[in-house]
Amino acid sequence: MARSYVTPGASKIAESRVSISTRNVHRRDSGVRDVVSATALQPSTCLLPKVNRIEHPICDFYTSTMPAPRVVYWFRTDLRLHDSPALQAALDLKPECLYPIWTWDPHYVYRARVGVNRWQFLLDCQNDLSKGITKLNGKSKLFVLREAPQTLFPKLFRSWRITHLVFEKDTDAYAKDRDREVVKIAQEAGVEVVMRSGRTLWDSDEIVKAHGGKPTMSITQVQAVGAKLGPIAKPILAPTSLPDPGDMKLDFAQEQPGQVPDVNAKYRKDEERSYDTGIAGPLGNFSVPTLEELGLKPATTPHRGGESIALAMLDTIIANEDYTATFEKPKTAPTAFEPQATTLMSPYLHFGAISVRLIYHRVEEVIKKYKGKASQPPTSLTGQLLFRDMYFAAQAALGYRFGQTYNNDHCRFVPWHLPSKIDEKTGLITGEHDINDASAEEMFVRWREGRTGFPWIDALMRQLKHEGWIHHLGRHAVACFLTRGGCYVSWERGAEVFEEWLVDHEAASNIGNWQWLSCTAFYAQFYRCYSPIAFPKKWDQEGAFVRRFVPELRSLPAKYIYEPWKAPLQDQRAAGVLIKGKGDPEHQQKEGDYALYPKPMFDFAERRDICIQGLKKAYRVGMFGNHQKVLDGTWREMFDDDAEGPTKGRKGGPGGTTAEQQADGLEEAKDDAPVTPKRGVKRGPPSPKATVSSKRAKGQETIDGAFKKMKRKGKK
DNA sequence: CGGAGAGTTGTTAAC
DNA sequence: AGTTAACAACTCTCC
Numbered sequence: 176m177a178r179s180y181v182t183p184g185a186s187k188i189a190e191s192r193v194s195i196s197t198r199n200v201h202r203r204d205s206g207v208r209d210v211v212s213a214t215a216l217q218p219s220t221c222l223l224p225k226v227n228r229i230e231h232p233i234c235d236f237y238t239s240t241m242p243a244p245r246v247v248y249w250f251r252t253d254l255r256l257h258d259s260p261a262l263q264a265a266l267d268l269k270p271e272c273l274y275p276i277w278t279w280d281p282h283y284v285y286r287a288r289v290g291v292n293r294w295q296f297l298l299d300c301q302n303d304l305s306k307g308i309t310k311l312n313g314k315s316k317l318f319v320l321r322e323a324p325q326t327l328f329p330k331l332f333r334s335w336r337i338t339h340l341v342f343e344k345d346t347d348a349y350a351k352d353r354d355r356e357v358v359k360i361a362q363e364a365g366v367e368v369v370m371r372s373g374r375t376l377w378d379s380d381e382i383v384k385a386h387g388g389k390p391t392m393s394i395t396q397v398q399a400v401g402a403k404l405g406p407i408a409k410p411i412l413a414p415t416s417l418p419d420p421g422d423m424k425l426d427f428a429q430e431q432p433g434q435v436p437d438v439n440a441k442y443r444k445d446e447e448r449s450y451d452t453g454i455a456g457p458l459g460n461f462s463v464p465t466l467e468e469l470g471l472k473p474a475t476t477p478h479r480g481g482e483s484i485a486l487a488m489l490d491t492i493i494a495n496e497d498y499t500a501t502f503e504k505p506k507t508a509p510t511a512f513e514p515q516a517t518t519l520m521s522p523y524l525h526f527g528a529i530s531v532r533l534i535y536h537r538v539e540e541v542i543k544k545y546k547g548k549a550s551q552p553p554t555s556l557t558g559q560l561l562f563r564d565m566y567f568a569a570q571a572a573l574g575y576r577f578g579q580t581y582n583n584d585h586c587r588f589v590p591w592h593l594p595s596k597i598d599e600k601t602g603l604i605t606g607e608h609d610i611n612d613a614s615a616e617e618m619f620v621r622w623r624e625g626r627t628g629f630p631w632i633d634a635l636m637r638q639l640k641h642e643g644w645i646h647h648l649g650r651h652a653v654a655c656f657l658t659r660g661g662c663y664v665s666w667e668r669g670a671e672v673f674e675e676w677l678v679d680h681e682a683a684s685n686i687g688n689w690q691w692l693s694c695t696a697f698y699a700q701f702y703r704c705y706s707p708i709a710f711p712k713k714w715d716q717e718g719a720f721v722r723r724f725v726p727e728l729r730s731l732p733a734k735y736i737y738e739p740w741k742a743p744l745q746d747q748r749a750a751g752v753l754i755k756g757k758g759d760p761e762h763q764q765k766e767g768d769y770a771l772y773p774k775p776m777f778d779f780a781e782r783r784d785i786c787i788q789g790l791k792k793a794y795r796v797g798m799f800g801n802h803q804k805v806l807d808g809t810w811r812e813m814f815d816d817d818a819e820g821p822t823k824g825r826k827g828g829p830g831g832t833t834a835e836q837q838a839d840g841l842e843e844a845k846d847d848a849p850v851t852p853k854r855g856v857k858r859g860p861p862s863p864k865a866t867v868s869s870k871r872a873k874g875q876e877t878i879d880g881a882f883k884k885m886k887r888k889g890k891k
Numbered sequence: 892c893g894g895a896g897a898g899t900t901g902t903t904a905a906c
Numbered sequence: 907a908g909t910t911a912a913c914a915a916c917t918c919t920c921c
Contacts, residue, residue, distance in 0.1 A: 503907095504907065505907040506907095553907090554907080647907080648907065651907065655908090660908090698907095700908085701906095702905080702906045702908080703906095703907085703908040703909080704906085704908055704909070705907095705908060706908070706909060706910095709908080709909060709910085710908070783906090783909090784906080787906060791906095
């Protein structure tokens with residue numbers, strides 16, 4: 176439930192302020208919030224119940240002698256002015272002054288994986304928001320303060336004589352930790368914190384609470400819990416005016432962060448100067464930083480951020496009523512580009528440049544006109560938003576554990592290649608991985624760089640790297656290929672690459688979808704495996720998408736476009752390309768006049784069979800990330816040597832990592848020598864006899880059976 | 892016209 | 907929001 180944090184030392188004041196917050200909560204929960212202007216609700220008419228004043232006459236004393244609120248509105252994941260419950264709450268305080276600020280958090284600059292395209296999108300959103308603020312008040316804008324909130328706020332509160340800190344609730348694991356710390360700092364400074372949920376359809380914490388404290392693992396669970404919580408709040412109009420900011424003296428020193436480690440160093444061409452020019456930046460005016468200030472290379476994405484672009488895009492989508500009302504995700508082409516087949520609202524949602532509830536209600540209005548002819552969740556547009564809430568609530572319930580297999584009771588344990596290293600003190604993944612198999616590492620790198628030799632996969636990965644966005648089903652294809660449908664590499668590796676490159680990277684959705692595609696959570700039908708040949712053929716017979724993103728293959732006849740290695744040499748020559756090598760960028764990319772495109776890095780059918788056998792085994796073993804054997808490294812006992820992945824021997828490291836070479840390594844080798852083929856030796860497809868058991872893992876049979884029965888029923 | 896054979900569509904089961 | 911093979915049932919083409 177939305178609530179405000181109050182200063183313990185100011186209980187009388189706190190009481191009156193609690194009622195401010197409670198009033199807002201009632202207004203929201205009763206579903207009659209509707210559109211409220213910034214000044215519509217006057218404190219004198221509806222704020223404090225009369226009884227409060229009679230019983231606590233001292234309140235009047237305090238409220239009349241208290242300085243008028245001086246409010247910091249802290250923008251984070253809500254770079255917009257429309258439909259912001261938190262901004263509304265700030266304005267409801269009727270502040271004397273309002274400082275719209277962004278804190279330039281070194282965690283984001285140096286520690287989180289943020290590629291240059293997402294930087295660009297963020298700066299676009301900030302610039303657009305800043306302009307929007309200035310339109311409402313010529314003296315105001317988005318003031319970017321170059322320091323971590325944890326160290327900045329104590330100084331800022333004092334210097335700017337702040338009484339309130341207001342922000343939208345963030346449910347990401349790191350953000351929760353940061354905000355807990357900031358709330359404590361505010362309490363110590365006597366600053367009241369007002370936090371409002373606004374990022375999702377429903378408050379994710381309330382979803383979790385109403386779901387018995389458990390993560391939501393299916394769309395029907397979200398719908399059931401959502402029904403309990405009541406209707407999705409109607410959007411609030413953007414304010415028509417904003418208070419002035421107060422004085423902004425900086426009579427304190429800036430604390431500069433350490434720049435090491437800088438996980439984004441590879442994107443910088445120059446020195447990173449975010450913090451060198453002081454808290455107010457190079458011009459001393461709290462400007463939105465530039466890519467140059469960050470020392471970053473230019474962005475390559477064609478997608479541009481900002482609330483105004485987002486609202487215009489939404490208008491265009493809604494104007495196409497057929498598209499809006501009959502949208503079915505599985506029927507949108509992942510091969511479509513210019514324009515793409517889906518809405519591309521996701522990056523704007525990520526930065527809060529558009530409100531998810533605005534999209535929801537505008538789509539619902541169109542759907543009403545279509546009566547029975549509109550599409551339904553989960554495939555409809557609103558269904559996509561429900562999935563988003565599902566992942567947010569799952570993350571809210573599990574915290575950091577959601578983002579990893581280790582110690583995650585909702586993530587199935589599979590002995591993937593390249594597992595995450597674990598910090599055994601914190602129980603969290605370190606961001607590094609264990610290269611337990613050189614050939615798996617090579618597969619991973621070739622996948623990441625778009626040179627697997629499968630044009631469909633390579634085209635998608637190149638689009639991802641260059642443009643920062645690919646279609647949802649394209650993400651399915653590359654994610655399945657890296658994990659359970661090809662490379663048998665940990666989903667955590669893929670999630671890291673998406674985190675770095677996607678302009679719409681949303682931790683909750685990214686993690687959730689990687690678990691979905693790797694069949695470790697949310698989804699279990701691992702034999703439903705995307706073919707890098709058959710799947711794109713269904714959508715794009717001519718291969719226009721591949722020709723666009725893999726120009727080496729531009730002139731290849733359509734019949735070879737998804738499997739160029741089958742093209743006779745003379746056809747290859749006629750198309751100006753030779754299919755050979757590994758596409759290693761270290762080596763020449765041309766041979767004479769011919770472009771080079773790599774041979775496929777494996778036989779897909781063979782790898783698919785190996786992966787399915789591996790998943791079958793993992794499902795039969797049935798361990799989750801919190802299993803004692805996963806935690807203590809004895810998980811290997813459960814996997815025989817037929818299983819794909821680092822399963823040799825009896826002992827491993829925690830969470831699927833390779834055990835350090837210790838004395839018992841010798842013993843292991845002895846035990847397994849007679850039956851174990853050498854690691855790295857290419858294996859053929861397993862013979863049916865070699866299969867441990869052909870019995871299908873329980874769950875799967877029933878899920879698929881039930882699905883088919885449902886489908887039949889639906890047809891009748 | 893009838894029938895062989897090729898080609899298409901739809902269903903199912905299995906991975 | 908998977909792929910494939912097998913098979914039945916059907917259409918189409920040709921002689």
